Amino acid sequence: MATLVPANTSVLSGPNQSSIAPAAPSTPSMPLSHQIGIAILVIAFVFGFPGNLFVVWSVLCRVRRRSVTCLLILNLAVADALVLLSAPLFLRYLAGDRGWEFGSAVCKTVHYLCCVNMYASIYLICLMSLDRWLAVTKPFLSQRLRTKKRLLSFMLGIWVMAFLMALPMPFYRSVWPIRPGVPIYLCKPYHWDSDTHEIFQYLIETILGFLLPYTFILFCYISVICRLRSAMFHRKGRGNFLILLIIAAFTVFWLPYHLVNILQVIGVKQGSSSSVLSAAKVARPNVTAFAFLSSSVNPVLYVFAGSSHIRQAGLGFMAKLFEGTNSESGSTRSSRGSNAESSVFTKLSVKLSRKGDERRDEILGGEDETTADMHNRDEMKTLTTLH
Template sequence: MFNDSCNLPLDTDTVGLTYIYSVIFTLGLPSNLLSLWGLYQLGRSGGGGCQLVYILNLLLSDLLQLLTLPLWILYLQGGHRWPYGQPACELVGYVFYVNVYASVMFLCLIALDRCLAVVYPLSSRGVRTVRVAAVAGVAVWTLTFLFCLCGLLPSVFDPQSLLCLEQYPVSPGYARFKIATAALGFLLPCAILGYTSARIGLTLQRSPSVSDHERHKIVGILVVITVNFMAVFGPYHLVGGYRFVSLLLTDEPCRLERSIFLVYRLCYGLTSLNTLLDPLFYIFLCSDARLELRRSLPCIKTQRALPRPSPQEEQRPQPPRSTSSKALWE
């Protein structure tokens, strides 16, 4: 199948993206649902704090993005023809984009919160509250909705070719919008993650109460999270940045679109990997969430599973949770 305006071989991405979306949906849906259940149980027990709010929002955005993948698979199998009409295309495309960038923003909030907890453990207590986290969550969703609304209007649907969320060549206004998303949705978060990782690393290096093993573990997790973010979102935004800047400068946009089509589309599909990796890095690395999963789901058996305390033990006064860097990252 070829696009009429730029003569693009649209079927070249069908096999690759279908496999990518199928694997991500098959593994990501149960992982996110299991993680949400663990967080729900953690919230019922009174744990988590503001981190719980941020991670819940992160998983919600991942789950909404995951639910759009079956429709994109059907769209690809139909030869890049959207059979469900313009309103459905606009809704699904809007939900996909909003949740991609909402998840990026919540990753930044999680990194900033952990930086405050380690670098300024006492003075940041007034900021690191559930109420502040809830307000920040509402602000992220609102700003992301408005930003994507400005970029995706008036429409992401072509009634003649039935292309959904695709345009070849793109309009200058849409190209500028995508350049802005590359700057705000990738470069700025990279700077935030790099800054918070450096501050946490320096603070731990100077802290005599943190052992070398704990320090290496925390820094290792920071490095893995940062590399994961760059590996998942970096190719799409870097290739996209080159594509859209070049489209604003070139006199032969269709030639550029043909040369970069397959690479750009595969990088676009890889961004959905965050919906599969987020539960692994932010839930299954959390000892409290794992403990609640073991308690609430008897089918999950591990050697270190702990029994639920008796009513008499629950009534005894418990010591406050540790606010050390080790407790925050285990």
């Protein structure tokens, strides 16, 4: 997945050097694409940055028992907050009428970090889905794997993998003058005039950043649904609801971007005069700007999911919501249980055996009491005879 923020730079620079460029000082009005880009950036930054910081604060300061889902949400929030810090740069890029003023190194670094964020986000969602799949289908294995040490190892692996996957991004992003001799520069995609490099970038980011992880996510949740239906029981858990919301949001904001990637690859194959290629280049700035909102939408989803806790918990409502995702709580209280789904029949048998033991004790107790009464009566008779 090549970029989230490139979307916004694309709003400025566009696919070509002259198609959508920052307005020259003599331009009387700002282009519509710039106005849309600015609106999206302002909304994303105003709601997303403080929202993600609030999520981080809630998890670190208010949540007492942090579940696997809770820790993964913390990582998502940190990644999104860091990406949204770049919004002021792009706002200046769009509204400053001076192009990219921050140099080639910043251009490459910002887009690289945004690409890292996108890879990290989708694979953190994959880890959430894997955790749910193991909890339902392999509960005892899930209990052995659900340790903080292993979880930290998995998350570290995801971040390392994201940094490695995003490495092509700095090589395919460069600063170029809007026109020869004009001191206004664009931070734009650059493929050395090679169709092979262009196809490689967009195809790799779509395969590694969407198709493969999304196929894995679908497999996990289809398996979970089938398992729950075949077992004829269902557990109400906020963890499942939260993860499904996150997956749905990621799909809504990123599917258009990857569809445009595929269209652009098809257009490059057809040739530079292809209408498909032209349509993809026209659509790219808008879909990439739209994808940028994915870094700000998750806190809004958490507010929606935790709205029932707001009156009772106040600012701690999100902590209450995240504590509700602690699916391990039932299993850590007793060594016999793992997850509710896997141990439901075991718990039923334990309850039945306990009731049987209690009933036997009552019967035995009753017999012992009857025997004691008989001995007491015999002793009373003996004493009466003696007297």
